[in-house]
Amino acid sequence: MSGASLLRLERITKSYGGTPAVQDISLDIPTNEFFALLGPSGCGKTTLMRLIAGFETPDTGRILLEGIDITHLPPHLRPVNMMFQSYALFPHMSVEQNIAFGLKQEGCARTEIAARVADMLRLVQMTDLGKRRPDQLSGGQRQRVALARALIKRPKLLLLDEPLAALDRKLRHETQFELIQVQRETGTSFMVVTHDQDEAMVMAHRMAVMRAGAIDQIGSPREVYEEPQTHHVAGFVGETNFFDGRVVQYMPGGVEIETTKGLRLEALCRHHPAIGARVTISVRPENLRLSSPGVFSNNGGIGEIIDHVFREGLSSVRVRLEGGDVVHVRQGQGEGVQDWVRGARVFVSFAPERARALLV
Amino acid sequence: MSVRLRLSALRRWVLAVPALWLVIFFLAPFLWVLKIALSKPAVAQPPYEPVLLLADSWAVMIEKIAALSFDTFEIVMTDDLYFAAYLSSLRLAAIATWLTLLVAFPLAYAMTRAPKKWRAALVMLAIAPFWTSFLIRIYAWIMLLKDEGLINKALLSLGLIHAPLSMFATESAVLVGIVYSYLPFMILPLYNALERQDPALLEAASDLGATPFSAFWRITVPLARPGILAGLLLVFIPAVGEFVIPDLLGGSDTLMIGRSLWSEFFDNRDWPTASAVAILLLALLIVPLMVYERQQVREAKP
Structure with missing residues (x-):
């Protein structure tokens, strides 16, 4: 090449x-x-x-x-x-x-x-x-x-x-x-x-x-x-969801933050922010997963489906989290993917290794 | 087809206005001059004996047209003096037109390279001389060019020359006068043509290996051609028939057709011959106009 x-x-x-x-x-x-x-x-x-x-x-x-x-x-x-x-x-x-x-x-x-x-x-x-x-x-x-x-x-x-x-x-x-x-x-x-x-x-x-x-x-x-x-870069290249917050503790290879809306979220981090520093976690829509409330309970938050569109083989779901933030979730069709109805309550979460904490 | 040919009433009016203008201010006077050219000179007021009369019946008119004499045209075309005057007018006008182009091109080019906010002001400056009477400006040139004029005085006092240069009453003075007077007519079409050129074209040429010189000749000049042609015509055509400039700045030996025309009209009071001179001049100037027209048509065609 x-x-x-x-x-x-x-x-x-x-x-x-x-x-x-x-x-x-x-x-x-x-x-x-x-x-x-x-x-x-x-x-x-x-x-x-x-x-x-x-x-x-x-x-x-x-x-x-x-x-x-x-x-x-x-x-x-x-x-x-x-x-x-x-x-x-x-x-x-x-x-x-x-x-x-x-x-x-x-x-x-x-x-x-x-x-x-x-x-x-x-x-x-x-x-x-x-x-x-x-x-x-x-x-x-x-x-x-x-x-x-x-x-x-x-x-x-x-x-x-x-x-x-x-x-x-x-x-x-x-x-x-x-x-x-x-x-x-x-x-x-x-x-x-x-x-x-x-x-x-x-x-x-x-x-x-x-x-x-x-x-x-x-x-x-x-x-x-x-x-x-x-x-x-995260915002300009491709679509992403941002969760703004402050660092509360260091995790292996990453950090845990408390968002402005009170969620505790964990993500990988290549930088070395101080405890209390402002950071944002970027999660691509395809790295967010939806589940019924109660099945999982960590690294995510409860929200309500506000719309659901099927486009180009992918289902595109928008969820309003408690606290008002709207996140975009993209799912492939097939195994284990539920058809969510508007108004349903869901738990939106992500794996820490699929998310990046970035300095702001 | 018929739908397209049938013009709306409005469009017909829009076309009628310039047509009417041309009929009243060009065709009618032209026919009048033609009528005089076909008449015989006479000691009268006006000084010709009309051949064609509007009062004639159709039959008489047709008879007279059949018997028309083109003596005046024959005189003008066979007389060496007129021939020399036409030739000299064309020559002087051609030289002056090229000189005007040489002066105007760098000026127009510089204007298009000036910051945008200055350009309108520069265009105003280019046409600023028009705010003073043409005659006064030509008289001013006499003050500059004559033996005891400003230029000679300045050169003498600087010790650069020891005797005054004879610049006034020469062909060169006429050329200077024409270039000076017609410069705006050349600058404006050139400016217009140059200003529309996309600066990226020159960058592209340079990117492809053209030196600034080569880019100028292969991109700037060919693209400015419509403007160059328009400017050449706008200067050349009036310059050929120019009377005031050769009369005021030229010497007695400066032969131009405008002066011959004047002396035929006012010194000899031979209106028919003078009219024939004018009509032949017009015929002569239609040639470059037609060349230009054909050029335009060819350019518009794919």
Whole structure:
């Protein structure tokens, strides 16, 4: 999947008019990796991408590509290409001319350009549309042209700025898998900037979750989902339930807290909060279980079913706990799963190893 | 088909207004000038003897049209002086138009690169000269360019020259006058074309390996082409027929068709010939307009 280090960011900082956009970010991207930069708008992910492409220069820090310092290299000299969010196709050129642009700048031979353009058109399944102008293409086709244009120079690293944002839902879903395939076929490292955690989860080998100019966590989608290290990551990636409280005692590998609503809950914890410190426990909906009151009595609370929806093979239940908090429980169908009726009283609980206590 | 062809009453009115405008202010005067061009000069008031009269019956009119003489057009087209004047007008207008483009492009480009909040003010500044009378501004150029003018005085007192440069009453002075006067007509369409360009296009070009120079020639300029063409026409067409600038800034040897027209009208009082000169000038200027029109159609086509 991945090999030697391709891109290295060393303590990159960039501010605009005194407002920091990117703060002290270090990052390593190996070759042949599909990497996602995930974060809400304004978190600095686009700035980070523009720094790598060379449209911005960092205030401090270094950018290395295959060990060579490219921090101050202008964009046209960097062996990195970018696919723009708006696609930025040249409106006065045909699809073929758009794709050929990068090679023409290199001064490639005409025959080689023609052959490589044809390869690219095949790669993005646009062979019949080479003569069209961008304004004669659909959104999905424009996206493919932009991808082909950015890939034709065989960059070591391809930056993709919100590559799917302009597509409709269905097309977005299909295109995700096409991007995965193109990445695998070309062996180019992809770095996708996105605010959509679904996209990052589906496509990326590894992802970085950003907030306020800094990286909160880097890991595989699974690690990030199952082992969120901050409150922000737990809330931003996937759905979760939070229980806020204060640490009352240490447990093996974790802590026990008393929630603001008076529940005693136990969860694993990677941090070392002081007794009495404020923490929050994050439990994914699929890690909460429902039972009739009285069967279990620890690590949970009593509540009342407020609605119950069956969707995509899963049953989705919302429960209002005593004290007013609403939690979301997701259950697969099958063994031991009861059909809960609205208004029923249930005991909602979770296994401590399936939950994480996070600092707030 | 018939449904689409049948225009609603409102749309018909909307189209009728500009059509009516053109008939009243362009077609009717044009036909009047044509009528004069087909008349014979005479010592009279007005100084021509009309051939076609509105009072004539249809039969007489048709007879007269059949017997019309195009003498005046023949004179204008065969006379070397007019030919030279047309040619010289086209040449001066063409040079001035290119110079205007060279001056206007960097200005328009800089305007689009200025912070957004300044741009409206910069556009106002570009058209600010229009707030002063055209004539006064041209007279001001005389003050600048003549032998004892400001420029010569300044250069002399700085010791850069020892005798005044003769700038006034030359072709160069006419070119300066035209470039100066028509600059806003070039800046505005260029600004409009450049401002609409997505800055991401230049970033994309640069990302794909284009130097700033190459990106400029392969992206900025081709995309600005409609604006460049519009600006060239807006400057070239009035510049060809320009009368005031060559008359005030040009020398006696500066030959331009506008001046020939003037002297034909007012010095020779030969209205038919002057009218023929004007109509031929119009015919000449329709050519670039048609080229432009075809360009536009071709661009709009997929």
